[in-house]
Amino acid sequence: GCTSNETAPTAAQTKAAESGGNAEPGKRVTIGFSAPAADHGWIAAITNNAKAQAAAYSDVEFKTVEAGADAAAQRAALSTLLSQKPDVIVLLPHDGKELNAFGLEAMKAGIPVVNLDRAFPDARAYRTQIKGDNYGMGVAAATYIVDQLRAKGVTNPIIGEIPGIDSLELTQERSKGFADTLTSYGFKVANRRPAEFTADSGQQAATGLLQALPKMDALWNHDDDQGIGVLAAINQAGRKEFFMVGGAGSKKAMEDIQADNTALKATVTYSPSMASSAISLARLIGQGKGMSDLVELQVPKEIVLASETITKENAGSYLKLGF
Amino acid sequence: MSDATGTTTPDRPADLPAQSPPVHKADSGRGAPSFWRGENGEGARRNLGLIAVLVALVIIGIATRPDLYGDSTWVWNNILTILKLASVVGVVTVGMTFVIIGGGIDLSVGAIVALAGVWCTTVATQSYGAGGMIFSALTVGLAVGLVNGLLVSYGRLVPFIATLAMMVAARGLAAEISDKQTQVSSNATINGIASTNLLGIPLLVYILAAVVIAGWVLLNRTTFGRRTVAVGGNPEAARLAGINVKRHTLLLYALSGLCCGIAAIMLTSQATSAQAAMANLYELDAIAAAIIGGTLLSGGRGTIVGSLLGVIIFSTITNLFAINGLSTEAQNMVKGGIIVAAVLVQQVQFRTLSQFLSRNRTTTT
């Protein structure tokens, strides 16, 4: 989540309309947008980025229906969006599988759907999907941890994990990538205490974890927003013997990594900038154009963002992408 | 003399018998249409208040989005959208209404819906086809409801705690069964329930209507329903009247569980999938709808129609926000205000109406 007290979405996460090519104003496109209720910085950044990117185009009309606490509420909101007949719909569903039926319905009605981040199981339910790599996040985090531990010569490390809301499939994928990678090196997770993507829940989960593991070598926390609380808990417990890897890539986390005065030594990205890209893709789809750097005449079916590892060395260059 | 009956001479000798107008025969019910009287008089009046709230919400909708409301197809479609949105919570609320009238509370309804949904979409269950899925959802709902009932009635646990424990446990079990994955339903019949229309009206709305009517009949026309009122309103009196209060309580939770089973099928069909986190906080929605609808949280009083109206009001509010594209935070702030306003409107409405009616009645006697 966005960890600063600033309010304006960072300009760095939107792509200003350059001159020439696809940037030239074209046919007017109405983009309908829906994301779950933002109770968390990352989703807030998604919505803000989408809004800002849409505002950067003079030929885009942006209609947002922000819908409720669960898939049912989102479905109801989307059906009102559908009845307003936008040209393209950009959708971050509560759950891809639960909203698959809506994707099909919209596509059938001739409205292309850009799925943002949470995939529909049915390929006919979307025109394009752009998403982060949850499994890859876990892989990246584990890889960094393994490298560090090997460098230190730790043979039988105690590794902790603080995931986000555990019942979400994305959490499962992250944890799986993490566990799979560790296993391939003969390591395992000693204890994992889920939090809820919020700082206070992160603090409580971490307190429990620290109590359960009186000695620890490394810790992966899935989310930098809850990481604020995790770091606080580490401070409050006065523990220094391990290092921590974050997730998502908030600005605060990058600053901490750069300053190198906390347990946080690295974070693996899952950038909300994908929302900006989704709007750009939706516009191109609405105008019938392709991505001008590619040979294809149409926008590709699927784009998966790579999860990058940010450390003290490269934090400076990523800082502008921090949310 | 009171103003309402100011016909007598003030200086009448004090011991003159029998001719002063009957000051307090007010509640005898003459002079008012029978709709207002009898067992459901107050409930009916309260429901009128709820309808007034609904009308007000629609008027706000029209005022804010005249463009949409100008299109009659859209309006019809929107009504169906609202009803479809209300359908799943509506079914849960019917069961909840029984439990609350019977003096209890069921915090586990959302979890039961999730468990039943997950159970009926496992690969194994799906292999039995639509019939097997429906059967398993209903059975799971009923079984969990029975456990709730046993804990409350024979285990003598406070309903709040018993069903809270069940809420936690059932969600855990659902996560275990589904391995925290979203389980996709590949059964066309099940998935079709949500997209089928009969005579232009979605099947889900028929299901809601059927459950509501069945609930109404059960509550108002059967011994089970009448005893529910007794068990919730005065458990001691119910016991003294020879009602088996424990068994009755057990049945109430089972009924609620069964409703959750039905809701699970509806929700699974809508989402063409099920997962452990589905139907999140439905317990709050259902309780709130029942209470807005006039059900006493302490038991002994409530109507099915009121609960239905409560659910519809909540889904109309949600719809109102959607068509106005309000941001979540604004939405929440406004929603709080609307809920308060709705209850106040309804109360005022209710009081004014009662006064009006009783005045009317006094003057005609």
Place this chain on the structure above:
Amino acid sequence: MSDATGTTTPDRPADLPAQSPPVHKADSGRGAPSFWRGENGEGARRNLGLIAVLVALVIIGIATRPDLYGDSTWVWNNILTILKLASVVGVVTVGMTFVIIGGGIDLSVGAIVALAGVWCTTVATQSYGAGGMIFSALTVGLAVGLVNGLLVSYGRLVPFIATLAMMVAARGLAAEISDKQTQVSSNATINGIASTNLLGIPLLVYILAAVVIAGWVLLNRTTFGRRTVAVGGNPEAARLAGINVKRHTLLLYALSGLCCGIAAIMLTSQATSAQAAMANLYELDAIAAAIIGGTLLSGGRGTIVGSLLGVIIFSTITNLFAINGLSTEAQNMVKGGIIVAAVLVQQVQFRTLSQFLSRNRTTTT
């Protein structure tokens, strides 16, 4: 005369007034220590049951992780961890206990904590320093509580609905103020609260203790507490005894809001930040703890010590799961079971003890 009191001469002249043997006075408390008697006897016995549950939990902990429990530093640390974990919810629960004893319920506590936390960590507020932050958190909590109280007492809204509306609205406002961002607290004093120890015990635990003691005194030794019990136990009787029921109700919600303000500072300090989604579902935790602790959901009865024990039991359960590294789903299933078992143990405990004591008493008189 009854066997229990068979000490008087049966043939004593009957016209001797007022000395007939006290057949019905067996419960005058002789033969049992004063702790068990009188107004708090039942509450005290119930609390013993809770302590038994706690002991059982600790034994499970020792059995499952003998390695950790072998280390006395770790054990001491673990106790402090459990208490720290309990501290925030504990403070909220004290306020909640008052509201419930007074016949109400407050679903908005989590939202108030979030709003107060967010309010006191805005850039503007933080510029006033720690004092300003504390002041604003307390003021916000109190103010929201007052609004709750006004809605319930003078607006005559059902508490469930009024505070549900407030829950939604306050979270919305918190999201608006924070722009849905996590607001980091950069105030060292505030952040230090959670990491300060006095005599080896965390400051947070002192705060909890202070609030609990203040709550206990308020409930048991002041007219305010007495009114609370009266208002919740029988509002009509309270009113006819000259108690201003509405004003008192208002104060109860204000008190709960104030507790939320205190909790907000504690939680903000722990997390060194605040956001609109913080203190999620604390209302459920607080209500559950109070009820486990013996507070009647319908009002009129409850103890602060019971509520405290309820909170500690819940945080001990969480701790037990953490040190055993249980998966979330297993954790949830087990938790449901533990809650049920805890209440049952406590009930049995309670019944057995009462029986034992009354037997004891009968034989000694």
Place this chain on the structure above:
Amino acid sequence: MSTGAGPEPRRASTEVGSEHVSTGAGPAPRPLVEAPADAVPGDVVLRLTDVVKTFPGVRALDGVQLEVRAGEVHCLLGQNGAGKSTLIKVLAGVHRPDSGQVQWRGEPATFANPQTAMRAGIATIYQELDLVEDLSVAENAFLGHEPRRLGFVRRGQMARRTREILGRLGHPEIPPGRLVRALPAAGKQVVSMARALSHEARLIIMDEPSAVLAHDEVGNLFRIIRELTAQGIAVIYISHRLEEIREIGDRVTVLKDGRTTAANLPARDTPTRDLVSRMTGRTIEYVFPDRPAAEAGGELLRVAGLSRAGEFADVSLSVRAGEIVGIAGLVGSGRSELLETIFGARHADAGTVSVAGRSVRPGSVGAAVRAGMGMAPEERKSQALLLGEPIYRNVTLATFSRYARLGFTDTGRERAEADRIADVLDLRPRDVRRPVRTLSGGNQQKVVVGRWLLGDTRLLLLDEPTRGVDVGARAELYQVIRQLAARGVGVLLVSSEVPEVLGLADRVLVMREGRVVREAPAGELDENTVLDLVMAGSLLEGTPA
């Protein structure tokens, strides 16, 4: 209790009985003495031997003997807390006895639950109303044994049968479909009776049914009881009003401290002093206290033109310091509402209330209490008591803040004050730390009244203060009220017992249908005059429209 009809028998004292009162003839409680020759012939339907029932800390029944015959009205007498209600709850299957035998129609029986008892043919009207407010009259009458087909209530049949029963009870005007919540207290009592009659019962138990009934209603009740007994149905009748027992009873069994102290006494012929001494074991100076010779003081309460639509209209009255003003009237004549309005618990539509010349803010109980008023309301459970709280906290409910310092309560002092009240009113059990819930009905009533004997109340509003209070305590209560008046307190007393109003009050107001129809010094009225004034119209519909 006055046994006659007029104000004459103001002084009827009974002498000492022996503490261990024997049964009618034999010295020991067992075996039961045979019924006197003039008892109603009939088979013994019910026989209790040595029944014991203990509650934690209390032996409520301690070896009870009882014998009831078909077609008789068997009265149970006993002080508050003697165990009468507990006994009938044992019979009704609510409580299970710890030991002792119950013989029902010649065979040993155990009634494990209310259903068994009802199936066996025992129907009960409980002391505390046991109705469900949100069910209709018919649904309440048939609760638990509704006429039904396939689980559906046969509403038509149920309404018809209810109407029939209500007709028999003399209340055809009560609509079977009306919610019980909308009925006045007396109407509810009728529904309770209708419920008992809806069973095919061989034994009907009535626990103080007349406590909430007015004079004419009691007559009505007696007519029904006679009808029932003529059919061979047995009736157990509990009341604290001896004159009722004389009128309707056949035989009397007396309980004291959970034991049968006398059995099968002839109801009509046993001298009052015998009955009373067997109940109380001591002398009861059964008197209304003398009225003081001195004139009452200055005007304390003035009520002018007070009205509330639908309840009462244009009531004006005054109470002077040291004066007891009684209000007589039928149940349902609006007296309770008047009192509550004076006390600020209801908002008047018109009129003013002033105390000692200062007008009291309308609709505010707080203002009334500050002006020095106190009110003992009519319905103890719903309006007055915190059932789970200890006795002393109930006694001090209106005054605890006076004993508090800086907001901190002084429990010791409260308990001492409550102890004093308990002594004065002969509360049983005497331990003021017991929860009020465990008290018998009459003792609960004493707590309600006792509350306002504390503190510096200048003006006492008493609504049916002696409802359910036994003979002995009643005399004490009268003394206390009179003593308070002698100290300059003004008392406004509502009672449905005309002799009580006439005997205790200095001045009497008669209310009918919400209006004051007569005001006179008590000495100028007699019971018949008052009854004539009061009687007009019946419970619900009253005068023909």
